[in-house]
Amino acid sequence: MKIKGRVWVLTDKSGNLINDIDTDMIFHNRYLAITDINEMGKYALDNLEGWEDFSSKAKKGDIIIAGENFGSGSSRQQAVDCFKALGIALIIAKSFGAIYKRNAINSALPVLEANDVEILRAQSGDVIEVYTETGLIKNLNNGSEVSARPFSTVQKDILDAGGLLEFAKKIKE
Amino acid sequence: MGKTIIEKIFENHTEDEVKPGNIIWLDIDTRTARDFGGPNVVKKLYEYYGEDVQVDDPSRTFFTFDTVAPAKTIPYANNQHFCRQFAKKRGIKVFDVDSGIGSHVAIEKGLCWPGSTFVGTDSHLNILGAVGAFGQGMGDADIAFAFKTGKTWFEVPSTIKIIFKGKPYKFPVTAKDLTLFTLRQLGSKGALGRAIEFYGEVIDNMSLFERITLSSMVTEMGGIIGFITPDEKIIEHFKKVKNNPEIKPVIADDDAEYEKVIEIDISNLKPQIACPPKPDNVKDVREVEGITVDSVFIGSCTNGRYEDISLAAEIFKRFKVKEGVMAKVVPSTREVFGRLLKDGTLDILYEAGVIVSNPGCGGCASGQIGMTGKGEVQISTSNRNFKGKQGDGDTYLASPVVAAVCAVTGEITDPVEFLKQKGVL
CATH class of the missing domain: 3.40.1060.10 (Aconitase, Domain 2)
Incomplete structure (x- = not known):
């Protein structure tokens, strides 16, 4: 699968990738009572300094690039679903919190780990191409390339099915 | 290249290549849900697969009600009964509110065994590593999937x-x-x-x-x-x-x-205590001696076995609980409770002034016994002392012996010095 899209690089004021973005920064606990996925998008990242207006800027098909340990903290599913609601096509991070990664895969949000993502020299607004089978990521604005860990078979199967519980229907048939 | 224990257990339960970092499909021998998380597992099964949903293998699927046992609120009672009805229709065995902590029941009854794989909605199911089995707590979608398919996916850890x-x-x-x-x-x-x-x-x-x-x-x-x-x-x-x-x-x-x-x-291992508000905030008991103790809780999946409570009884058969201190004991399972009852340990606890409840998780899951009020200092034998976990008070984590000695003195006390002074050691 090839994913092409405009990127949002989650950097701080000095332009460095932000590490340890936790689930309260992604989807704050004051919104936890919200259960309708369509309502969740507008709160995505609204507790991350400098990114409070993310939901109004993001468009369907956009890609997020983040630092280490993205999605650490609680197990709340909303921290994944808020990006699905916005139509985010892919999240690339240097690494993910374990539960976040599990939740993202289970709900069919594509996630990729690219430890050397800085090599892309990507700026918000650049367009990148990602080949999920090989893990190759290309920055179309400056031609630089980096390898991520490709999707595992499991991740691809769940993604193709549209989520873990949809996948269960397939393997029983 | 040789393999670690987890790699060998996984190899016996998958057709995928097992090496650290790989995500594999794992066959799960035993699939469980408790009264916390379980109702959402059932709801998800109904939502995705309809009212007539069947599970992969009822004989390897269980409910274990341990968090609030018996139910103390109407919502909990409703949730438990919702699971019971689901289970009954499908021939799934329920270890009901009389049974005790699911992970301990699994060990006692052989729902797990060395080398087996086991999942459920309890984040401390990895306790089964104590018998060389792979246990893992997971969220409700994952457990619903395991009920339905007998499988889960897992990234092989190093x-x-x-x-x-x-x-x-x-x-x-x-x-x-x-x-x-x-x-x-x-x-x-x-x-x-x-x-x-x-x-x-x-x-x-x-x-x-x-x-x-x-x-x-x-x-x-x-x-x-x-x-x-x-x-x-x-x-x-x-x-x-x-x-x-x-x-x-x-x-x-x-x-x-x-x-x-x-x-x-560990040559010089001394009694240890985890101070609030984090389990890894560990000190020697001696460093925090003298802090006034209002209550102690002896139990949980960490220290609720027969021998744990017997160790506390070693103290309580010699000394009574100090007036004004609440000492609470929650055996982990019905089997543990029965042994304590029949060999007279409950008698010792009673005479010393200890409150003993029916088996279960106790205060760890906001259960029946072991919650603290604001300002209350509790010595707990459980595994977490995060703010609010066991009530509004301050929880210190320690052994059953330390907890029992603190119940006797009414303050944080190193058992070594205390028992020496009293001529017990």
Whole structure:
């Protein structure tokens, strides 16, 4: 699968990738009572300094690039679903919190780990191409390339099915 | 290349290539849900697969009601009964509110066994590493999937080998002190996303209840699971309850590849205590002696075994609970409760002024017993002291012996000095 899209690089004021973005920064606990996925998008990242207006800027098909340990903290599913609601096509991070990664895969949000993502020299607004089978990521604005860990078979199967519980229907048939 | 314990267990339960970092499909021998999480598992099964949904294998699927047992609120009663009705229609056995903590019931009844795979909605299910089984707590979507398919996906973790050096501890120092001391060395991220294997003379000497204590707190070290290679006694137990002479331990290869090896010297192990508000905020008990104690809670999946409560009874048969202190004991299972009842230990606890409840999780899950009020200082034998976990008060984590001594003196007290002064040691 090839994913092409405009990127949002989650950097701080000095332009460095932000590490340890936790689930309260992604989807704050004051919104936890919200259960309708369509309502969740507008709160995505609204507790991350400098990114409070993310939901109004993001468009369907956009890609997020983040630092280490993205999605650490609680197990709340909303921290994944808020990006699905916005139509985010892919999240690339240097690494993910374990539960976040599990939740993202289970709900069919594509996630990729690219430890050397800085090599892309990507700026918000650049367009990148990602080949999920090989893990190759290309920055179309400056031609630089980096390898991520490709999707595992499991991740691809769940993604193709549209989520873990949809996948269960397939393997029983 | 040799394999670690988790790699060998996984290889016996998958067709995928098992190596650290790979995500594999894992066959799950036993699938469970408790009264916390279980109702959402059932709701998800109905939502995705309809009212007539069947599970993959009812004979390997169980409910274990342990968090609020028996239900103390109407919503909990509704949730439990919702699961009961689902289970009854499908021939799924329910270990109901009289049974006790699910992970302990699994060990006693043989729902797990060395080398088996086991999932449920309890984040401390990795306790099963104490008998060399793979146990894992998961969210409701994952467990619904396991109920429906008998499988789960899992990223193979690398393994850290921990070797304890030095002479084994002896009373009044216990496995809980060793566990807290290990957490003190590793910190809350020391085993993040990794499996652990524990070795050393002290481990070889540990009985089941002590192994349970150590494995139960790998969660607090950030780990996936902590394995202890089962000894002959543990294998015999499972052969007997499973009526299966074939049960064997899964043992790591001599040339297994570990991410790192950590040696921990325990020659001078002293009673340990985890101060609020984090389990890894561990100190020697002596460093915090004198703080007034309002209540103690002895129980939980970490320290609710028969032998744990017997250790506390060693103190309570000599000294009474200080007036004004609440001492609460919650046996982990019905079997534990029965042994305490029949051999007179409950008598000792009663005479000393201890409150004993029916088996279950107790205060850890906002359950029936063990909650604290604002400003209350509690010594708890459980595994978490995060703010609000066991009520509004301040929770210190310690061994059953430390907790019992604190109940007697009404302040944080090192049992070694106390017992020496009283001529017991």
